[in-house]
Amino acid sequence: MTARTLQGFMELLPQEQIVFNHMKSVIAHTYELFGFAPLDTPVLELAEVLLSKSGGETEKQIYEFKKGDTDIAMRFDLTVPLAKYIALYNNDLTFPFKRYQIGKVYRGERPQKGRFREFYQCDIDIIDRDELNIVYDAEVLAVIYTVFSKLNLPKFKIYINNRKLLGGFLQSLDIADKTVEVLRLVDKIKKIPEEAFLGELSDLGLAEDKKQKLLKFIKINGLNNEIITQLENLHIENENFVAGLDELKTVIAQAQNLGLPAENIQIDLSITRGLDYYTGTVYETFFDDYPQFGSVCSGGRYDNLSSVFMDKKFPGVGISIGLTRLFDQLRANNLLPIKELTPNKALIIPQDDAFVNEAVNLAGKLRLQNIAVDVMYRQCKFKKKMEYANKIGVPFLIIIGEEEAKSGMFACKNMTSGEQKTLKLDELIETLK
């Protein structure tokens, strides 16, 4: 029997897991800073619940199995479970409802670079009854901005667009029946050459002038305000287009009002998002210098979250950070501060077995002071003990030997500076706190 892990499942060494957990907790704290309440739903759901919304592609990727007579599936995102949750508990919830959820999701796809079969999603969503104010779309930008700033990551940009714009534009060209296919193609424009793009549009049966108009439209660029002016100057009368433009203007204006730096937010008319339940604002986040990472945080606004489960209307807006992919890509590019192997602040080293009593006693006292410590019980040469301390990267060493036992003091060594002091208990606590 050889030990191995299923492909597409990430396992980390302690020094990596510490960084991963730190990132997870920064994300959770930031979400709470913006007033999102925690939510946890089961990894397993009834297959009929999870499959209720999905189209062909996601359905193929869902892990599904039978236990007895029950068809069970593993969640492939956190949005469908949220929809179920809202449908079940909307009478007990207070709206606007803001929740965050950080959990593992499962997709049985072919793993490739940055693709996992089990991965963490860190979601936020704001849901309201009947109608959700557009300013929330700007708040979502603020959350993304704050999270990525606090994580201390490379320069990033949040790209936004509004689906009503392109939808309305296609209506104005009288090709609204091709919307889904066109959106999918537009989403690929950065990946494929222009001729290929135009070729595929021809395959959809688009006339030459419409192809050119569409291409010109999605290539509109510049500063956010310049793009908005250009869109206004198109003078398109379509109702959807006008509404989309209006929403986009509000989101940009409120983002500015929230104090978000202009260089981190960019309107990009080619961002559409594949998922067809988005109806308004859409977001994607990329690192300026690492576009190959793909989008590390994306989402958008949807009109009706729980429509498959009930008649009531619950519009919402939300995003998801793919933490597993984000971590994996950062690690592969040496962009993570991976050092410590231990959450301990200090390691207590009794010189030999004669001083174990003092060491145990001290460990108890320090832990009562909320200081994480460990004792090196394994007896070996002092040099080995030092090597252990080095390897786990513990910041302080407390040495207890004959001198210390006699004086009731403790030798405390700072492992970074090499400086060593003999301290009384209260001084020691002060140093370690």
Place this chain on the structure above:
RNA sequence: GCGGAUGUAGCUCAGUUGGUUAGAGCGCUGGUUUGUGGUACCAGAUGUCGUGAGUUCGAAUCUCAUCAUCCGCCCCA
């Protein structure tokens, strides 16, 4: 689901036109006299060369099959 590549120590890889006991670096273990580390030096362990079959006097090297991994496409975090 479709297409392309690769499998040699824990990791990254070398291995010449098939030729004796398969190598390097990093890591790991131990040592450089027994209360002070990260460096340096010395020594050591580790492989059915992915698996199975075939060709051959002889296979890590050639052929076939199989499994696994990686990379595109699709879709997406």
